[in-house]
Every structure is written in structure tokens, then in C-alpha cells.
Amino acid sequence: MxxxxxxxxxxxxxxxxxxxxxxxxxxxxxxxxxxxxxxxxxxxxxxxxxxxxxxxxxxxxxxxxxxxxxxxxxxxxxxxxxxxxxxxxxxxxxxxxxxxxxxxxxxxxxxxxxxxxxxxxxxxxxxxxxxxxxxxxxxxxxxxxxxxxxxxxxxxxxxxxxxxxxxxxxxxxxxxxxxxxYFDRPDYIAALAASVRRALGDRTPRKLVASYHGMPKRYLTEGDPYHCQCQKTSRLLREALGWDAGVIDTTFQSVFGPEEWLRPYTVEHVAELAKQGITEIAVISPAFSADCIETLEEIQGEIREAFVHAGGREFTYIPCLNADPxxxxxxxxxxxxxxxxxx
Structure with missing residues (x-):
């Protein structure tokens, strides 16, 4: 003072x-x-x-x-x-x-x-x-x-x-x-890609599900850019990893209330993948900067259970970036x- x-x-x-x-x-x-x-x-x-x-x-x-x-x-x-x-x-x-x-x-x-x-x-x-x-x-x-x-x-x-x-x-x-x-910054995308490589090594999964927090579909039509930015993050992540189109699916979780939300819903999508014979998947949450109830309980609980119940065998959750250097x-x-x- x-x-x-x-x-x-x-x-x-x-x-x-x-x-x-x-x-x-x-x-x-x-x-x-x-x-x-x-x-x-x-x-x-x-x-x-x-x-x-x-x-x-x-x-x-x-x-x-x-x-x-x-x-x-x-x-x-x-x-x-x-x-x-x-x-x-x-x-x-x-x-x-x-x-x-x-x-x-x-x-x-x-x-x-x-x-x-x-x-x-x-x-x-x-x-x-x-x-x-x-x-x-x-x-x-x-x-x-x-x-x-x-x-x-x-x-x-x-x-x-x-x-x-x-x-x-x-x-x-x-x-x-x-x-x-900062959804499309090269250093953010590079950090996401590095987290995937740490979790999966050199293995390319049949599916990496990029699960983002959902919102009512109506918000998109009213001008909210969130959906488009999520899609771009997924595309840039796939390109950074050098994977073919179709390996990463963009989905949305945490649906609440009676309205239709952004689709596909993660919990339904992972179950459908298992029913199609894709029994080994990885899931990442690029919209969350830190692991929280939506990732630690919803993804690793409800969403994992939906996948296993539908016939899935291996479910790999890739942690959020958290305090990674x-x-x-x-x-x-x-x-x-x-x-x-x-x-």
C-alpha cells in the first residue's frame, strides 16, 4: 500500500x-x-x-x-x-x-x-x-x-x-x-491430439467418440455457434492425428428437459455402435477443460454402461486436458x- x-x-x-x-x-x-x-x-x-x-x-x-x-x-x-x-x-x-x-x-x-x-x-x-x-x-x-x-x-x-x-x-x-x-487454436488441438496418443499409443480406434455437452437444437437455429465450433474441433483433431474421415464421431451428452437437443446423443450413439459390432471405442470430451461430473460420472458411468449393455467390450475414456503441461x-x-x- x-x-x-x-x-x-x-x-x-x-x-x-x-x-x-x-x-x-x-x-x-x-x-x-x-x-x-x-x-x-x-x-x-x-x-x-x-x-x-x-x-x-x-x-x-x-x-x-x-x-x-x-x-x-x-x-x-x-x-x-x-x-x-x-x-x-x-x-x-x-x-x-x-x-x-x-x-x-x-x-x-x-x-x-x-x-x-x-x-x-x-x-x-x-x-x-x-x-x-x-x-x-x-x-x-x-x-x-x-x-x-x-x-x-x-x-x-x-x-x-x-x-x-x-x-x-x-x-x-x-x-x-x-x-x-479457442476451439480451433493449433496449440489446443495439438494438446488434444497428444492426450489421445498418450491414451491409445499408436493404435487407431475403430471409433473415437468426441462427446460434447449438449444444448437444445433450437439454440443453434437462433444463432448460437457452439454446434459448428464442436464440429470443427473434431475435424481438426482428426486431421492432427492423421486419421481417415469417419474415425471420429461428434456426439452430445447431458440432455435435459422435453426439447430436442443437438444430436446424436452420446448415450444412444455408443449403444448403436456396439449393436453394429464396433465393440471397442474411445471417448474424449473436448468441450471440458477439466474432468467433472459430466465426464467422471456421466461418461464413465451411464454412457459406459449403455455401451457395455449393448454388447461393447472395451471402453477407453481419454481424460480432459486438466493441468497437463x-x-x-x-x-x-x-x-x-x-x-x-x-x-
């Missing part, structure tokens, strides 16, 4: 100026109990970017039916993957590892001029709390980085919305930038490019 140059003696002391890099991910419940799950699911499912039905139609159903039952089933699913040693979800553990690695890189590159922190769109640490902490620490510029390679309104946009809402509460508002989608290299490069002109 120091007093600005030429300021009067009674001027409040201010922290040294810094640039903030704020990493954002989807979120996680604080625990697996009913009320922790209910708070988390209520915040998530009340987001108009996620469920855009009119409140008068959606909220009565959410509050009286869905949030009465779903916290129990979701809590049971989280218990199967919970990091009991740290008493937190794997997403939280991995995000902390990613941010610790990014802090080390930032310290090496820029010293104390850059402050790296993280927030969650839903749950804790909340975006407003971390923005406030960064401003109080002296950040007069903040680079906001949602860790979603492909843009979607229900992921990237809602994270940005929350960041901008947090800025609205600040008396001294920092300058702000947001990081765009190639991934950290990519994230560091993205941060450095987006700090251009600031540092």
Missing part, C-alpha cells in the same frame, strides 16, 4: 497497480448434501442463459418438483466422484491445480504485476467475490477467461454476464477484456496474447 505521488498527506493509501487474470469455470456444489445441491442447482437452473423458458412457466416447476427430487439424485452422483480428502468436487481440485500452474507461469513471465485467480459461475468462489478481491488488491485491469474452448450462450456468455454484473458493483471499475473461444502452455499463450497492450 502506498500514497499516490503528489497526493496530500491525508489521501488514502492505495495498493500497487496490478493486472488481474480471472479464470472462470462452470461451478460446483459446496457439498453432496441435499441443501448444498439444492442451492447449486437452483442457481444453475434459474439462469435464463441455461433455461430460457418464461419464469412464470419454469420457476413453479423448478421450485416444487425438480428441486424437491433432483438434489438427492445429483448428490448421490457427486458422492461417487467426490474428492473426500479435500472435501471438494474434482472440478474444484483440478481448477486449483490449473490456476496454481498458471500463477507460476505468470510469476516467471511478469512478476508481481499480474494477479491470477479463479471463480465459478455457479457456487463458490463466486464471480462477484473474486472480482471484488482483485479490485481491492489493486487490479485496475482484468482479463476474464472462461475456460470453454467452444463458445455457447449457456457457458461462455453467462460467465461473461456474471463478470459484467460484478463490475457494476465497483465504485472504481477496472478496465475489462474477455477471452474469445501442454494445456497450461496453451492457456498461458492465450493469456499472453490477450494481455497485449496491457503488459
Amino acid at each position: 502506498n500514497r499516490p505521488e503528489h497526493a496530500p498527506a491525508d489521501h488514502p493509501q492505495l495498493p500497487a497497480r496490478k493486472i488481474g487474470v480471472l479464470i472462470a469455470n462452470l461451478g460446483t456444489p459446496d457439498g453432496t448434501d441435499y441443501w448444498s445441491m439444492r442451492r447449486y442447482l437452483n442457481e444453475f437452473l434459474s439462469d435464463k442463459r441455461v433455461i430460457d423458458y418464461p419464469s412464470w412457466k419454469w420457476q413453479p416447476l423448478l421450485q416444487t418438483v425438480i428441486l424437491t427430487k433432483r438434489p438427492f439424485s445429483s448428490g448421490a452422483n457427486y458422492k461417487t466422484i467426490w474428492n473426500n480428502d479435500a472435501d471438494e468436487s474434482p472440478l474444484m481440485t483440478i481448477t486449483k491445480e490449473q490456476v496454481a500452474a498458471l500463477r507460476d507461469r505468470a510469476q516467471t513471465l511478469w512478476g508481481d504485476r499480474v494477479m491470477v485467480d479463479f471463480c465459478m459461475r455457479y457456487g463458490n468462489p463466486s464471480t462477484p467475490d473474486v472480482v471484488d478481491r482483485m479490485v481491492r488488491a489493486g487490479c485496475d485491469r482484468i482479463l476474464f477467461f472462461p475456460l470453454y474452448p467452444q463458445y455457447a450462450g449457456a457457458t461462455t456468455a453467462t460467465a461473461n454476464d456474471q463478470f459484467f454484473r460484478a463490475l457494476m458493483t465497483q465504485k472504481r471499475q477496472p478496465a475489462a477484456r474477455t477471452v474469445p473461444a 501442454d494445456h497450461i502452455d496453451t492457456l498461458t499463450a492465450i493469456v499472453a496474447e490477450n494481455l497485449g497492450g496491457w503488459i
Whole structure:
């Protein structure tokens, strides 16, 4: 803390100026109990970017039916993957590892001029709390980085919305930038390809299923580019691996509600592959920057079971990039490019 140059003696002391890099991910419940799950699911499912039905139609159903039952089933699913040693979800553990690695890189590159922190769109640490902490620490510029390679309104946009809402509460508002989608960056694709080679060696599977988080098909027709960006990621990954067309299938998981979502649905597609005699497959999740409930429980639980039940024999899950050095290299490069002109 120091007093600005030429300021009067009674001027409040201010922290040294810094640039903030704020990493954002989807979120996680604080625990697996009913009320922790209910708070988390209520915040998530009340987001108009996620469920855009009119409140008068959606909220009565959410509050009286869905949030009465779903916290129990979701809590049971989280218990199967919970990091009991740290008493937190794997997403939280991995995000902390990613941010610790990014802090080390930032310290090496820029010293104390850059402050790296993280927030969650839903749950804790909340975006407003971390923005406030960064401003109080002296950040007069903040680079906001949602860790979603492909843009979607229900992921990237809602994270940005929350960041901008947090800025609205600040008396001294920092300058702000947001990081765009990076679904087709060569270093990101190379990191994905390297993860496939680590898992499979020199073997080319009959099918690699690239399973992305789903969304209502209607969002695509309304202008959301997510579907197209997922398709391009899969194509670029196949080209980077040197595989023939048809080896990688793009599918979508986590269907919710009565609407038709982007197809094919992963759980149905893997079962159909097994019925066709393709009994050995690998599955990768390029839309997730860190392993989470959708990969550790849904893919390795429900989706694996659907494949085996239909006659599948070998199911290989390729982990997310997590805190892999190639991934950290990519994230560091993205941060450095987006700090251009600031540092």
C-alpha cells in the first residue's frame, strides 16, 4: 500500500497497480448434501442463459418438483466422484491445480504485476467475490477467461454476464477484456491430439467418440455457434492425428428437459455402435477443460454402461486436458496474447 505521488498527506493509501487474470469455470456444489445441491442447482437452473423458458412457466416447476427430487439424485452422483480428502468436487481440485500452474507461469513471465485467480459461475468462489478481491488488491485491469474452448450462450456468455454484473458493483471499475473461444487454436488441438496418443499409443480406434455437452437444437437455429465450433474441433483433431474421415464421431451428452437437443446423443450413439459390432471405442470430451461430473460420472458411468449393455467390450475414456503441461502452455499463450497492450 502506498500514497499516490503528489497526493496530500491525508489521501488514502492505495495498493500497487496490478493486472488481474480471472479464470472462470462452470461451478460446483459446496457439498453432496441435499441443501448444498439444492442451492447449486437452483442457481444453475434459474439462469435464463441455461433455461430460457418464461419464469412464470419454469420457476413453479423448478421450485416444487425438480428441486424437491433432483438434489438427492445429483448428490448421490457427486458422492461417487467426490474428492473426500479435500472435501471438494474434482472440478474444484483440478481448477486449483490449473490456476496454481498458471500463477507460476505468470510469476516467471511478469512478476508481481499480474494477479491470477479463479471463480465459478455457479457456487463458490463466486464471480462477484473474486472480482471484488482483485479490485481491492489493486487490479485496475482484468482479463476474464472462461475456460470453454467452444463458445455457447449457456457457458461462455453467462460467465461473461456474471463478470459484467460484478463490475457494476465497483465504485472504481477496472478496465475489462474477455477471452474469445479457442476451439480451433493449433496449440489446443495439438494438446488434444497428444492426450489421445498418450491414451491409445499408436493404435487407431475403430471409433473415437468426441462427446460434447449438449444444448437444445433450437439454440443453434437462433444463432448460437457452439454446434459448428464442436464440429470443427473434431475435424481438426482428426486431421492432427492423421486419421481417415469417419474415425471420429461428434456426439452430445447431458440432455435435459422435453426439447430436442443437438444430436446424436452420446448415450444412444455408443449403444448403436456396439449393436453394429464396433465393440471397442474411445471417448474424449473436448468441450471440458477439466474432468467433472459430466465426464467422471456421466461418461464413465451411464454412457459406459449403455455401451457395455449393448454388447461393447472395451471402453477407453481419454481424460480432459486438466493441468497437463501442454494445456497450461496453451492457456498461458492465450493469456499472453490477450494481455497485449496491457503488459
